[in-house]
Amino acid sequence: MKTDTIRTGTKAMPPRPRRRGLFRLRQDIPAPIYSAAGIAVPLVLLLIWWAVTSLGIVRPLFLPSPMEIVAEGWRQLREGILWADASVSMYRILVGWLAATVIAVPIGVLMGSYRIVEGALEPLISTVRYMPVVALIPLSILWAGIGDVQKILILFLGTFFQQVLLIMDNVKNIDMNLIRAGQTLGMRNIEILMRIVIPAASPGIWDTFRITIGWTWTYLVVAELVAASEGLGRRIMDAQRYLATDTILFGTLFIGLLGLLTDVAFKRFGRAMFHWNR
Amino acid sequence: MTPPASGDTATLIAIDRVGKVYEGRGSPVVAIDEVSLDIGRNQFVAIVGTSGCGKSTLLNMVAGLDDPTSGSIAIDGRPVLGPGRDRGFVFQSYSLFDWMTVRGNIRFALEKTRMPAAEKAALVDRFIREVGLAGFEDAYPRQLSGGMRQRVAIARALVYKPAILLMDEPFGALDAQTRGMMQELLLNVWEDNRVTVMFVTHDVDEAVFLADRVIVMASRPGRVKKDIAIDIPRPRSFEVLTDPDFTRFKREILADIREETLKVMAMERP
């Protein structure tokens, strides 16, 4: 039988083995390998960093070694600076982001639900969101002084306009038939907004919260650029004057870490809250 | 007009020379032109036609979700001015409230009903049993199959006892087997809870199997092409599908739809 096919066929190609392994398009891979890859990359980078600094390839002024960064962190922790800075900064982030959110949610919901509100506000907000927030520092000081309010204002401005447009999209993405179902049940517009539109859009809105609070974190240094005595961003700007690269790097990494923790917390909380959403 | 095949002779839904023109960005689209229909109380009417012939438009106007450009629709003699609780709607997309359980979804429809809480709970439970979802009361919609979700939607649309049930291709997204089961279930539910049904579908078998009367629509603009009384006796079961009468109705309607499809194709040719 086998010889037959070989004789008749032009040249029997061996069946090409199905490609297995880690590089199949869009195919899942074992979870431990996925996680390991995520740990391996930073580890390798850390190793390169360590090698480059300990071999004296770059001067510590330009790039201090990982150990020096850890030592700097330990010093700030011991002297209580870290806690003082972090608490002040987190307070500003929280208030700035909350202020933006409290206003962005109702406006975004209205923009996503009523074409007239979208038409009235969307062009304005789309333009304003491209304004450079750094350029507004002088004005913000004029308006809000040099206290906490000015920092919070900058964080607000950096967050609000992006957030309101994202929330509008979250609301527009819900199934129109949910609204129509509410109408056929005899509900008034306000009831439909509160009891159908907002719950239906809430997983999306929560995701917007998670993304935008990340953006608020990135505006921290800008907010504390001027007229601040404390704060994680302030510490970095001060260190620039003394060329304290270890302080700069530690501060940057620490802000990144807090941002990451916020992100993870939002993800976890969202998954528990919106369990019905698969 | 063909007399109603069954149900009371009294007209419940009076659609009088209704037209709908969509003024879009481009040239206006005449979705429906001069459609007149009288639907008797407790009649089951199926509406079939090629895609885009205005079936959904007509149903939405009866629901009060959309306004006619011309003509008028009256229910029990009163003009339709907007959506109301005398009409229930089942959409093709399941349109359930995903954040509520099965029970929560159905109970939500009773919020505007004045009734003691215990009575409401009993009514909700009765409808859950009616659509065969006993045991799934506390499940969330995303945990259910398409057929089960649509059963929740049917219960939600019927629990507050509307006089009219409007269904826009409710089984269109289901696989053939599930669809067959759902059709039988719908007929059973309808036997127990007599309502007037307007059922939009593009599935001719489904229309003939379910309805007392099939309206075949013409396309571009949407008009009533034919009004056929389906006098196959009830109760009907799947065995009807091989009945010679069934085949005769089906052949007639398929021929009409084919004619419309060819007409549309000819219009689309440059």
Ligand SMILES: Nc1ncnc2c1ncn2[C@@H]1O[C@H](COP(=O)(O)OP(=O)(O)O)[C@@H](O)[C@H]1O
């Ligand atoms: N909101 C709308 N704006 C403009 N045209 C529409 C709108 N809704 C439907 N149409 C048009 O009206 C016609 C009938 O649509 P529809 O009632 O959805 O048809 P069917 O449900 O029979 O497939 C189609 O040509 C469609 O393109």
Ligand SMILES: [Mg+2]
């Ligand atoms: Mg349709």
